[in-house]
Amino acid sequence: MDSLDDFIDNLQEQIFEETRQAFGEKGFQRWRNPRFAGIMTNPDAHGRVTGSCGDTMEIFLKFENECVKEGSYMTDGCGSSSISGSFAVELILGKSVDELADITGEDVLNKIGRLPDEDKHCASLAALTIQDALTNYMNSGKPLEQR
Ligand code: FES
Numbered sequence: 037m038d039s040l041d042d043f044i045d046n047l048q049e050q051i052f053e054e055t056r057q058a059f060g061e062k063g064f065q066r067w068r069n070p071r072f073a074g075i076m077t078n079p080d081a082h083g084r085v086t087g088s089c090g091d092t093m094e095i096f097l098k099f100e101n102e103c104v105k106e107g108s109y110m111t112d113g114c115g116s117s118s119i120s121g122s123f124a125v126e127l128i129l130g131k132s133v134d135e136l137a138d139i140t141g142e143d144v145l146n147k148i149g150r151l152p153d154e155d156k157h158c159a160s161l162a163a164l165t166i167q168d169a170l171t172n173y174m175n176s177g178k179p180l181e182q183r
Contacts, residue, residue, distance in 0.1 A: 055115065060150045063119050070118050072125040076108045081176075083169030087161040091117050095125070095165045097173070104128050104136065109162070116155035117162070123147045124162035136170045139163050 056064040076096035083095045091113025098106040107129060109121030127147045128136055141160030145151060151159060 058152050059116075059119060059148075062149045063151070066119050066122050066148075067115050070122045072108045072122050073110065073118065074108045075110055076106065081169040081173035083165040083167070083172060085161060085165045085168050087113075087157060087164075089113070089157065089161075091158075091161065093117060093121055093161050093165040095121070095162075095169045097128075097169055099133075099173070103130055103132050109165075113158065113161075114155065116151050116158040119148060119151070120144055120158040120162040121165075124159075124166060128166060133170065133173070136166060139166050 052064070055067055059067060075094075076098065079096035080099045081095075081097040084092065086092045091111060093113065094110040096108045096110075097104055107125035109125050111117045111121050124139075124144045124147070127144060128139060131139075141156070141163040144159040144162045145156060148159065
């Protein structure tokens, strides 16, 4: 039994080390503690985009005085997409509608610090999902003060 526990401990340590190397310490900590993950009930804005990789990201936003007051994300994708969603929400908290329109995958990537080259599109997926949420918000047809 001890050897099985040791095996599992070693395996976990190996996975942690590989993840730390891939994402850096900041990304690794976020992978372990994905802040802002979850579905928001009654959001003011909701975006949902499926990337070319087949993974789907969702972003939920609440606004106050036309600035992002709360945000959350969901994804069925890889660790990089979860990290990207988490940092993307952190990046846009407090931002105005106009500022949201300018958010790019590069901005999300800069916020994360680093992603493996093959996963950089995950940051773009997060940015696209923000843009989708923003578009839906702008097209909701309600007067601004009722949104
Ligand atoms: Fe598709 Fe990460 S979002 S591989």
